[in-house]
Amino acid sequence: MAHDAALDAGHALHPETTTGIDNRKLAIWTFIGSECMFFASLIATYLVYKGKSLSGPTPAEMLQIPLVTFGTALLLFSSLFVVLALNGAQRGNRRQLIIWLGMTLVCGAFFVGMQVYEFQHFVHEGLTLKTNLFGASFYLLTGFHGTHVTIGVLWLATVFVTALRGKLPPERAMNLEIAALYWHFVDVVWIVIFPVVYLMKD
Amino acid sequence: MAHASVTPGEMSSLAHDEHTHPGPGLYVKIGLALFVLTALEVGVYEVAFEHPGNALGTALRSVFVPVILLLSACKFALVAMYYMHLKQDGKLLSGVFIFGLILAALIIVGLMLLMAYHHAFARLH
Numbered sequence A: 001m002a003h004d005a006a007l008d009a010g011h012a013l014h015p016e017t018t019t020g021i022d023n024r025k026l027a028i029w030t031f032i033g034s035e036c037m038f039f040a041s042l043i044a045t046y047l048v049y050k051g052k053s054l055s056g057p058t059p060a061e062m063l064q065i066p067l068v069t070f071g072t073a074l075l076l077f078s079s080l081f082v083v084l085a086l087n088g089a090q091r092g093n094r095r096q097l098i099i100w101l102g103m104t105l106v107c108g109a110f111f112v113g114m115q116v117y118e119f120q121h122f123v124h125e126g127l128t129l130k131t132n133l134f135g136a137s138f139y140l141l142t143g144f145h146g147t148h149v150t151i152g153v154l155w156l157a158t159v160f161v162t163a164l165r166g167k168l169p170p171e172r173a174m175n176l177e178i179a180a181l182y183w184h185f186v187d188v189v190w191i192v193i194f195p196v197v198y199l200m201k202d
Numbered sequence B: 001m002a003h004a005s006v007t008p009g010e011m012s013s014l015a016h017d018e019h020t021h022p023g024p025g026l027y028v029k030i031g032l033a034l035f036v037l038t039a040l041e042v043g044v045y046e047v048a049f050e051h052p053g054n055a056l057g058t059a060l061r062s063v064f065v066p067v068i069l070l071l072s073a074c075k076f077a078l079v080a081m082y083y084m085h086l087k088q089d090g091k092l093l094s095g096v097f098i099f100g101l102i103l104a105a106l107i108i109v110g111l112m113l114l115m116a117y118h119h120a121f122a123r124l125h
Helices: A002-012 A023-050 A065-091 A096-125 A131-165 A170-199 B009-022 B024-050 B055-063 B062-082 B091-124
Strands: none
Touching: A023 A131, A023 A170, A065 A096, A065 A131, A065 A170, A065 B024, A065 B062, A096 A131, A131 A170, A131 B009, A170 B024, A170 B062, B009 B055, B024 B055, B024 B062, B055 B062
């Protein structure tokens, strides 16, 4: 009932902004637009230096497809889970919100764990940030992405705690939608990194 | 449920989102499509590089990069259009994102051309 009342009241209102779009949503999209350029520079750097290392190890020797494919699947499923959580938040279905948001957090945490394991393995195998051009550009690109994933997990965790405390009613679903937009962006960046870095390693 | 005070902006945005965003059924279908496209990407890689003697693998190797980039672009578009709701939300948001993507593509192409020129120049002198 409160939900219907909120919808009715929303229809009766004039737009609050000159664009008719929530300012927070426009802000996160502008941020995402700027992040596209940030990751483009890192991807370009990786591509420019690809095959230019004077010594090994090379991408073909180091990169493992099965492990990273598992991580990619986790990230893709987490995007599905967060959008299902958002649907629950918008409909006032607290159970749906909490279950799917919790699943998103689990997938995100596993992805970060996968990347930490991969980095540890590479360092053990002799590939560090200063070993060669591949090491420098690889750690820079995937490290910045991993940092973004970690920030996304922490952001979604704060929204999860808010939802657990019953303070995320449908009227506040925008709080989750903005965090979810950031999470989807992290996912689409990985959709580019996975083929460019891992599948095109040869 | 006892709700905290709600601003008109929150109600307005809720009304907009509720009436335009698709339901869980479509989200699950998109999720399955993303899973299939990822499996295809890895499958193409396996056939092209893990089984070198295979005739199909040899054929796939010659078109590997465009095929992988096309599959990746499909996944990118599905997430942006349906999960990020660009298909339903206002054109302004699509414009902000696409403008960023165009600049990103220019950065990648520009840097690669610049470095290719640099390497060619360095070899000549």
